[in-house]
Amino acid sequence: xxVREASPERRRRxxxxxxxxxxxxxxxxxxxxxxxxDETPRLxxxxxxxxxxxxxxxxxxxxxxxxxxxxRDPAMNDELTRANxxxxxxxxxxxxxxxAVAALVASMYTTLTLAEAAPxxxxxxxxxxxxxxxxxxxxGE
Amino acid sequence: xxxxxxxxxxxxxxAAAGLxxxxxxxRVSVSRKTINTVENGVFIPSTLLALKLARALGVRVExxxxxx
Numbered sequence: 015x016x017v018r019e020a021s022p023e024r025r026r027r028x029x030x031x032x033x034x035x036x037x038x039x040x041x042x043x044x045x046x047x048x049x050x051x052d053e054t055p056r057l058x059x060x061x062x063x064x065x066x067x068x069x070x071x072x073x074x075x076x077x078x079x080x081x082x083x084x085x086r087d088p089a090m091n092d093e094l095t096r097a098n099x100x101x102x103x104x105x106x107x108x109x110x111x112x113x114a115v116a117a118l119v120a121s122m123y124t125t126l127t128l129a130e131a132a133p134x135x136x137x138x139x140x141x142x143x144x145x146x147x148x149x150x151x152x153x154g155e
Numbered sequence: 156x157x158x159x160x161x162x163x164x165x166x167x168x169x170a171a172a173g174l175x176x177x178x179x180x181x182r183v184s185v186s187r188k189t190i191n192t193v194e195n196g197v198f199i200p201s202t203l204l205a206l207k208l209a210r211a212l213g214v215r216v217e218x219x220x221x222x223x
Binding site: 088090092093094095097154 | 184185186187188189191192197198200201204
């Protein structure tokens with residue numbers, strides 16, 4: 015049986031995607047904070063928020079579970095990878111908890127709506143899980 | 156009293172059997188990365204994987220792993 019393994023390029027792409035998500039959503043949150051809290055969000059802002067949430071969920075799902083729509087080699091989901099995903103899920107959980115505390119502190123100084131905080135928390139959690147997963151997977155090289 | 160560490164002789168026994176990491180990984184249905192991390196002590200395998208490795212190399216589990 016031919017045994018394949020994740021390439022360093024693939025891991026780099028996951029890491030870059032996680033960091034990019036963080037930066038883009040962070041910029042989006044900062045921009046949205048410039049608007050008054052009682053303004054009705056525009057359709058493009060709603061679509062952007064939903065798209066980022068979807069991307070965060072996909073990244074988080076791929077970093078913490080073996081779910082895939084494509085048929086893959088079972089050796090790519092062996093016990094080491096499953097252990098790494100479990101560790102990544104823990105890292106994502108704590109990243110989200112820290113993000114929630116930061117959002118709570120920020121809400122004491124500025125108006126922060128749920129629509130602004132929720133995408134950022136989701137992305138922080140997903141990115142934390144993805145980064146942790148990439149670091150653990152790189153140990154085997 | 157400190158906790159005993161897990162000693163691993165996988166690399167030596169694998170080399171003695173004339174297998175590469177990839178070949179041994181294929182025999183036990185795991186990735187080469189898993190074999191590498193077990194050999195380096197980074198990852199502690201499950202009982203099932205330890206038994207598979209011992210069978211693939213034709214040795215006892217106690218020959219592969221020991222309490223250090």
